[in-house]
Amino acid sequence: MTLSLAETTEKPPKEIESEDEEEQTFESLGLDGRLIRALNKKKIDKPTPIQQVAIPLILQGKDVVARAKTGSGKTFAYLLPLLQKLFTLEPKKKLAPSAIVLVPTRELSQQVYTEVSSLIELCRVPLKVVQLTSSMPAPDWRTALAALPEILVTTPACVKKCLSDGVLQPTSIDESLEILVLDEADLLLSYGYEGDIKALTPHIPKRCQCLLMSATSSDDVEKLKKLILHNSYILTLPEVGDIKDEVIPKNVQQFWISCSARDKLLYILSLLKLELVQKKVLIFTNTIDMGFRLKLFLEKFGIRSAVLNSELPQNSRLHILEEFNAGLFDYLIATDTSKSKENEDNGESSIEPKKSKKHAKHKADSEFGVVRGIDFKNVHTVVNLDMPQSAEGYVHRIGRTGRAYSTGASISLVSPDEMAIFEEIKSFLGDDEKDDSNLIAPFPLLTKNAVESLRYRAESVTKIAVRESRAQDLRNEILNSEKLKAHFEVNPRDLDLLKHDKALSKKPPAPHLRDVPDYLLDATTKEASKTVKLARAAMGNTNPARRHGFKRKSKKNKDPLKTFTAEGHKRARRGGMKQEGKDGNGNHRQKKRKT
Numbered sequence: 001m002t003l004s005l006a007e008t009t010e011k012p013p014k015e016i017e018s019e020d021e022e023e024q025t026f027e028s029l030g031l032d033g034r035l036i037r038a039l040n041k042k043k044i045d046k047p048t049p050i051q052q053v054a055i056p057l058i059l060q061g062k063d064v065v066a067r068a069k070t071g072s073g074k075t076f077a078y079l080l081p082l083l084q085k086l087f088t089l090e091p092k093k094k095l096a097p098s099a100i101v102l103v104p105t106r107e108l109s110q111q112v113y114t115e116v117s118s119l120i121e122l123c124r125v126p127l128k129v130v131q132l133t134s135s136m137p138a139p140d141w142r143t144a145l146a147a148l149p150e151i152l153v154t155t156p157a158c159v160k161k162c163l164s165d166g167v168l169q170p171t172s173i174d175e176s177l178e179i180l181v182l183d184e185a186d187l188l189l190s191y192g193y194e195g196d197i198k199a200l201t202p203h204i205p206k207r208c209q210c211l212l213m214s215a216t217s218s219d220d221v222e223k224l225k226k227l228i229l230h231n232s233y234i235l236t237l238p239e240v241g242d243i244k245d246e247v248i249p250k251n252v253q254q255f256w257i258s259c260s261a262r263d264k265l266l267y268i269l270s271l272l273k274l275e276l277v278q279k280k281v282l283i284f285t286n287t288i289d290m291g292f293r294l295k296l297f298l299e300k301f302g303i304r305s306a307v308l309n310s311e312l313p314q315n316s317r318l319h320i321l322e323e324f325n326a327g328l329f330d331y332l333i334a335t336d337t338s339k340s341k342e343n344e345d346n347g348e349s350s351i352e353p354k355k356s357k358k359h360a361k362h363k364a365d366s367e368f369g370v371v372r373g374i375d376f377k378n379v380h381t382v383v384n385l386d387m388p389q390s391a392e393g394y395v396h397r398i399g400r401t402g403r404a405y406s407t408g409a410s411i412s413l414v415s416p417d418e419m420a421i422f423e424e425i426k427s428f429l430g431d432d433e434k435d436d437s438n439l440i441a442p443f444p445l446l447t448k449n450a451v452e453s454l455r456y457r458a459e460s461v462t463k464i465a466v467r468e469s470r471a472q473d474l475r476n477e478i479l480n481s482e483k484l485k486a487h488f489e490v491n492p493r494d495l496d497l498l499k500h501d502k503a504l505s506k507k508p509p510a511p512h513l514r515d516v517p518d519y520l521l522d523a524t525t526k527e528a529s530k531t532v533k534l535a536r537a538a539m540g541n542t543n544p545a546r547r548h549g550f551k552r553k554s555k556k557n558k559d560p561l562k563t564f565t566a567e568g569h570k571r572a573r574r575g576g577m578k579q580e581g582k583d584g585n586g587n588h589r590q591k592k593r594k595t
């Protein structure tokens, strides 16, 4: 493993070879036994590359800027040493938290808060963590901070408000703050938090250790570095930052399918109904309408899914994420662009970033509220029903699979209108037709015959039906979220109350639409579907225990898509998986990934 490591002296960064990658363990990084046991309980036994380098430096008390691709385990890279530092702090009464973690969105704040709480619980240490959000009434802030928590997870806007309302005293911060983390640092400024961060910086004591975590390098990260850090170590995983570097994890196989815009629903139906993709599946649409339309459409065929978009109330969004992560349903339809401005006025970003003129260039950032940093657990396949509007959007969508050491796949449905952005994405990823290193390969498992066999069943969903269902769904969600609020204060882990994958349509799916009769399937599709099912069984994906949040067994080398390399593809064809001539992609070539 090669990492670039430099101090912020003006010396150029020097490349270092880390010690034998295979030999690194959490023990050898100097991690406390309680934390290691907590990780083991979470079935995490080996540090990721960024953890291997960041943890020892943070334990030594260094300021660190860590840039590592999405899903590389940056959260534990700072949380573990942060907690260890707090374990050893002298117990004295402090009027402000010893550690503050700043994140750009409420979803991320919830995610980090949950992760810290769970580690504290598993370690059985008497540390307190609180989360402050702008939607909480000011008295709740006071109550939360009056409990004298050691750790505060929040957004920069909240900290500024705490300071201006006198809920947090600058002198207390000066006396107490030992460690400050800026998570998703590359997003903080583009979400309009510069002023909020500047309000905090004068009160950060010199001794305070500062950590800056980000998935990309950008001018904003540089700016934050200058604003907050003193003498930092810069850790950069080589695949991050530069366009030429590899931005999609190697363990994710990327595919595409060429189809007309009007056939997209039919294609996704074919992929799901014929079981050609591994679950869980995260499906991206560019509009909320399309998300609801897809849900309704799939419902007609007995496929249950849930939608996630900025129109849903905050509580519902968090709950849907929780349910999906717990494995209560397998298909989540996310819309990562939003016209809504719902959160612009309350001083805190959630789905939609605040737009300042200065950051108007961050047009694509509006995609990142749903996508950036959110840890969708055990997503095996990401499907782009609509192509994202930028290459960065593509990278962050695909980054929801193949997280840490898991494998994943992505399938993009590309219509003729989307070919321009598809080409842009390919060139962003360094994909060059000429050098025979196609990173995004034609999807080999879906034949045109298989698609056509389902065409007559795929009735279109009328716009009116979608609008009605959407209104109904929103009403339900709002009702639910009110109920939830009270309920979840008492039973935060009770996931049974709400069924976000509930049917939109009152009519149950017709039996002839629910099941695909055997005679409709061609030999290739049957074979492909069988392979996917076998692989799923081998991966423990059919185990009902998974539905209760248990981790799957290792998936390595068992993914059928992994076997569909050039060689695997030929083998499959020899073995009877006859591939349709120009099956809609107009291209048979299966190229090897660039490494």
Ligand SMILES: Nc1ncnc2c1ncn2[C@@H]1O[C@H](COP(=O)(O)OP(=O)(O)OP(=O)(O)O)[C@@H](O)[C@H]1O
Residues within 6 Å of the ligand: 044, 045, 046, 047, 048, 051, 068, 069, 070, 071, 072, 073, 074, 075, 076, 214, 215, 372, 373, 374, 375, 377, 399, 403, 404, 405
């Ligand atoms: N050492 C590890 N071994 C296995 N899984 C891990 C390890 N470290 C973290 N994970 C898991 O990997 C997933 C991704 O981690 P995390 O969210 O920290 O990534 P990230 O780098 O912060 O990504 P993003 O930039 O998208 O926020 C999480 O589900 C986490 O529990």
